[in-house]
Amino acid sequence: MTATPSPASPTADLLARLADLLGPSGILTETSDVAPYCTDWRSLYHGRAAAVLRPASTAELAQAVSLCAAAGVAMVPQGGNTSMVGGATPDESGRDIVVCLSRMNRVRRIDPLDHTMDIEAGVTLKAAQDAAREAGLMLPLSISSEGSAQIGGVLATNAGGNNTVRYGNARELVLGLEVVLPDGSVFNGLRRLRKDNTGYALRQLFVGSEGTLGFITSAILQLQPQPRAVEAALCAVAGAGAALALFSAFRAQDPALIQAFEYMSGAGMDLVTRLVPGTSLPLAEPAPAYVLVELATPRRNAGLRTVLEDVLAGMFEAGTVSDAVIAESEGQRLALWKLREEHAEAQRRAxxxxxxxxxxxxxxxxxxxxxxxxxxxxxxxxxxxxxxxxxxxxxxxxxxxxxxxxxxxxxxxxxxxxxxxxxxxxxxLDGSFSAEHGVGRLKPYMMPDWRGGAELATMRRIKDAIDPHGLMNPGTLFPPAG
Amino acid sequence: MTATPSPASPTADLLARLADLLGPSGILTETSDVAPYCTDWRSLYHGRAAAVLRPASTAELAQAVSLCAAAGVAMVPQGGNTSMVGGATPDESGRDIVVCLSRMNRVRRIDPLDHTMDIEAGVTLKAAQDAAREAGLMLPLSISSEGSAQIGGVLATNAGGNNTVRYGNARELVLGLEVVLPDGSVFNGLRRLRKDNTGYALRQLFVGSEGTLGFITSAILQLQPQPRAVEAALCAVAGAGAALALFSAFRAQDPALIQAFEYMSGAGMDLVTRLVPGTSLPLAEPAPAYVLVELATPRRNAGLRTVLEDVLAGMFEAGTVSDAVIAESEGQRLALWKLREEHAEAQRRAxxxxxxxxxxxxxxxxxxxxxxxxxxxxxxxxxxxxxxxxxxxxxxxxxxxxxxxxxxxxxxxxxxxxxxxxxxxxxxLDGSFSAEHGVGRLKPYMMPDWRGGAELATMRRIKDAIDPHGLMNPGTLFPPAG
Structure with a gap:
């Protein structure tokens, strides 16, 4: 493998040409303007950048990338800056240019018959969910950072979340993708086809590539009908084995009904209810572990409550579940979810x-x-x-x-x-060192050991083929060559 | 782009070394033995091959590929030889070696808790379905060639079929993959994880690559519960617009209930019922078009029949459906499916x-x-x-x-x-020239026009990166460079 040359520092000439191209609202170069883009939201990663580009269109981005590529300057894509692994923060060299697509924030079209959404990368996940809901549909992807996280980043990192159990990761929602490649050329794969066997599934390669292969600029996402019935219950169980027995029981009824299935430990629940105001255990006594199960269906009169009660009754009888509370109102449902969602806050307080x-x-x-x-x-x-x-x-x-x-x-x-x-x-246990959050700058050192040999070698070959000068998000995902 | 050198002809020495490696049951070189592998099942493509390799294990295959790669000899992966586009037939040069994994035909493990199947490439799709069923589960992929088609080919071509509407294409079923790469190294991605964000999704690249990037040797597939209730109906409609209105109505109830949704024209139905013995239209009079809808759920007492009847009643009232017959027995259900499945035979007779x-x-x-x-x-x-x-x-x-x-x-x-x-x-209409069947040898000429520019260029870069000597399934998928 040939050593990748180090990216160059942007010259004043390059920055001037980028400013000409993008206009005053399309480029930031003042240190104070650039600074917010150089630190991740948890303030764990601190870098520097020569500029922040904020193109208004795919065409503008493509031209800007061409200029950067010709100058050998590295680019760091940044969406809502909500990475858990420093995947959107420039390094400390000060040579990188951060590229932010937040001005490309249109939901271009929702097709009610195709159940598809044509959306630009800079739309926040929350705004995308809202747009789907207003069209009577659902974008079934939910993560805690959804108010800030943008579609481009969500796809580049293959986000997961609470509803993966039912609808899959971000990957499974993507029918089509448009990507500006590291040389400034544009891959227009914005197809809304459910079947299309015409060559390599490039979109699948870009989803989860953490900005190392190009800029995802827009996407066609598959939507779902809105649920019309939702039932949630908090169940006390003896441990994870019992939680899985309960999961199996619901899945045997119908996996398509399980919208979320979350595990909590007794220790975690104890922290939450002791440390986070406005929370309390809605069961008679603490248990070794808990499950928050949420069933949902778009079908009216689907007997969802009966499914829930029947499964729970069977599991009581089998001794798998020792106690349970079913939400009787939307307020109660949200209160159950609060117990789960405050785990991060409870830990912080502890x-x-x-x-x-x-x-x-x-x-x-x-x-x-x-x-x-x-x-x-x-x-x-x-x-x-x-x-x-x-x-x-x-x-x-x-x-x-x-x-x-x-x-x-x-x-x-x-x-x-x-x-x-x-x-x-x-x-x-044949697991993975990163389930949802990706590799970013935090975990590249783990790649050789966990994904080494032919796997990492193949990833590097692909990286070198698509980004031969190593200009896309350097320092992310791959460990230093050597 | 550098021109790929032409593959070499296998020497007697290479064939002898392959024979030593694979043993007498692992290699065919007699013309009469090799011939069946050189013609596709419809006898549309006729090639020649220097030998057929039938390795018994991934290790044997890896060694054989190393030998072929070192000798610069091209390899053509062939599964059940059921390609519709000549994707598994060697060219006429007589230089290719066909590689068949039909001896690697074990279902290694079905995990009832993970709902996964660990399976080798040479298992037929039918045998895989049967194994899942015996374990109380379902492999939700069904195509007409399933008795012959093998898992390796099914994945390499991203097969679709009748149940894609509910469960997705083959791609969506793959959690893990093992691949012997063109240089003989082995990518072991046989993970059974539902979430794993650790680098590029290589498995997604190999699925649908039509044997141009390596040999899929085994896979971890996601299974589903078996349906416990199935309802099928044949509906008379005015045309495709009405068929889609009916589809929307079922989907609004619950897309997860729709196991199949097939369209037939009045002309096609007329051919079938006139030309194929044992078929007849189970409706009072012919219609411009028909829908065969099949609803299914693993849930007992899910009210599936009610959903079917309610939707049909609403559609009668709206004038969308003019007549319908609901299967009242498994025999009647199969008779409805026969009308759909005999379309190919009816055309042949016409x-x-x-x-x-x-x-x-x-x-x-x-x-x-x-x-x-x-x-x-x-x-x-x-x-x-x-x-x-x-x-x-x-x-x-x-x-x-x-x-x-x-x-x-x-x-x-x-x-x-x-x-x-x-x-x-x-x-x-923003469609695709190949939905299910792939590109093979039939349609590479369409690639520059339909998938040209940055898309085809990126595919070529990936191909060149992973198979730099162009030894995998030459002539397939890519048009001649130039």
């Missing part, structure tokens, strides 16, 4: 924590939780494992809160030992 | 026909049928359009039967004019 966004085959979640909890406790006595999340997808946020009374900095000094401990068990 | 496997956005199917029928009639008066198929996916088999009494050869002499006429309309 002190320092280390987060692991990992996945294993669904069947192996109980083993993951048992083994990783024990291993972390052996490492740091008193550590508080707070595993929670999308158990129906095998995707557990295996987070660990510091022991009570421990110095937070001393705890965080061990973050890599903790992460490595969890990772080793995930590895042993 | 004389020569020209077939077009095209797709358009769902909403544009009526326009496709109207315009393409008129254009073909203008071209050849008396031509009989027989459009049918997966209207719920926008995938119509736009087939045309010769005028009555016309010389079949004279009709077939115009096949390219007919195909071009249909293609031009499909193109105008």
């Amino acid at each position: 002190g320092a924590s280390v987060k692991n966004d990992v996945s294993v085959p669904v069947s192996r979640v109980p083993e993951l939780i048992d083994r990783a909890s024990a291993a972390c406790a052996a490492l740091i006595p008193g550590i508080r494992p707070v595993p929670f999340g999308h158990i129906g997808d095998g995707n557990i946020h295996f987070n660990l809160v510091q022991p009570e009374g421990m110095d937070p900095a001393a705890f965080l000094a061990q973050d890599h030992r903790i992460m490595d401990t969890v990772a080793a068990i995930v590895r042993d | 004389g020569a026909s020209v077939k077009n496997d095209v797709s358009v956005p769902v909403s544009r199917v009526p326009e496709l049928i109207d315009r393409a029928s008129a254009a073909c009639a203008a071209l050849i008066p008396g031509i009989r359009p027989v459009p049918f198929g997966h209207i719920g996916d926008g995938n119509i088999h736009f087939n045309l039967v010769q005028p009555e009494g016309m010389d079949p050869a004279a009709f077939l002499a115009q096949d390219h004019r007919i195909m071009d006429t249909v293609a031009a309309i499909v193109r105008d």
Whole structure:
């Protein structure tokens, strides 16, 4: 493999030409204007950038990329800047140009017969959801950052979230894609076809490529009917094994009814209800673990409540579920979700924590939780494992809160030992070191070990073929060559 | 782009080394043994091959590919040899080596909790379906060649079929993939994870690549629960517009209930019932068009029959459906399906026909049928359009039967004019020239026009990066460079 030359610094001439092309609202070069784009939202990554480009159209972006490519200047795509892994932050060289598509923010068309949405990259996920809803449809992708996250970033990182169990990841929603390639040429794959076997599925390559192969500028997304019936319940269970038995029981009824299936530990629930105001456990007594299940269907009179009650009754009888509460109103449903969603806030209030966004085959979640909890406790006595999340997808946020009374900095000094401990068990269970969040700048060092050999070699070949000068989001996804 | 050197002819030494490696049951070199692998099942493509390799394992295949690659010899992957586009037939040079994985035919594991199947490439689709069924689950992919088609080929061509409307194409079923690359290295991506954002989605690139990037040797497939309730009905409608209105009505109830939604023209139904013994129209009188709808759910007592009857009642009232018959037994259900499945046989009996496997956005199917029928009639008066198929996916088999009494050869002499006429309309409707069948050797010439510019250039870059010596399935998918 040939060594990729280092990207060049933008010259004053290049910046002037970009300013000419994009106009005053299309480029930022003042340090104070550029600064907000150089730090991720959690303030964990700090870079520098020579400029921020804000093109207003695909044509403008294509021309700007051509200019940057000709000058050998590296570009960092940034959507809503909500990456969990520093995937949209420029490096410290000050040579990168950040490119932001937030001005390309039109929902161009929603087709009620095709159930498709033609949308630009800069629309926030929330705005896209709202547009679908106003058209009587649903964009079935929901993540906690949806108010800021933009469609381009959502697709570039193959976002997951609470509804993946029913509708798949972002990848599964994409029918068509338009991409500005690293040389400024435009791949127009904005097709809204459900069947199209005419060559390589390029859109699938760009989805999840974390901005290392080009700029996703717009997409055709597949929509769904809006649910007309929703039922939610919080169930007390003995642990992850029981949670999976409950999942199997609902799935045996009909997997298409399961809109969300979330696991929470007793420890996590205890933190939430003790530390977050306005929360309380709506069950008679605490349990070792909980499941928040949400069933939904667009069909009226589908007997959804009966499904819920029948499955729960069977699981009570089998001893799998010890107690459960069914939401009797939208307010109660939201209160159940609050218990799940405040896990992050509860951890923050409990002190320092280390987060692991990992996945294993669904069947192996109980083993993951048992083994990783024990291993972390052996490492740091008193550590508080707070595993929670999308158990129906095998995707557990295996987070660990510091022991009570421990110095937070001393705890965080061990973050890599903790992460490595969890990772080793995930590895042993044939899992992944990043389920939803991607690789970004945080985890490229793990790639050779986990995705090495022919897999990483093939990824590099593709990267070199499409971005031969290494100008797209350098430092992201791939470890340094060598 | 550098010109790819022509593949070499296998030397006697290479063949001897392959024979040593694979043993007597692993290689065929006698002309009579090799011949069956050199012609496609419809006998439209005739090639020659120096040998047929039949490795028994991924390790054997990897070594054989290494030997061929070192010798610069081209390889043609062949599964069940059921391609509709000549995608598995060697060219006429006699230099290619056909590689067949039919000895790698184990269903290695079905996991009831993960709902996954770990399966080798040489298993037939039918055997895979049966294995899933015996485990109480369903592999939701069904195509007419499923008795012969093998998993490797099904994935390499991203097969579709009757159930795509509900479960997606083959692509959507693949969680993990193992691939022997053109240099003999092995990409082991046999993961059974529903969420895994760790680099490029290589599996998505190999699915649908038609054997031009490597050999798919095994896969992890996502299974579904078996349906426990199925309802089928044949509905008389005024045309494709009414068929889509009916589709929308069912989808508004719940898209997850629609297991199949097939369109048939009055002309096609007339051919079937007149020419195929054992078929008859189960309605009082013929209609301009028909829909075969099949609803299914794994849920007992889901009120499936009520959904069917309610939607049909509403559609009667609206004038969308003029008549319908609901299958009251499994025998009746199969009789309805026979009307759909005998379309190919009826066309054969009616004389020569020209077939077009095209797709358009769902909403544009009526326009496709109207315009393409008129254009073909203008071209050849008396031509009989027989459009049918997966209207719920926008995938119509736009087939045309010769005028009555016309010389079949004279009709077939115009096949390219007919195909071009249909293609031009499909193109105008933002459709695809190959919905399910792929490109193969039949349609590479269409790629520059339909998928040209940055799209085809990017495909070529990927091809050159992964198969730099052009040894995988040469002549397939890509038009000659130049």
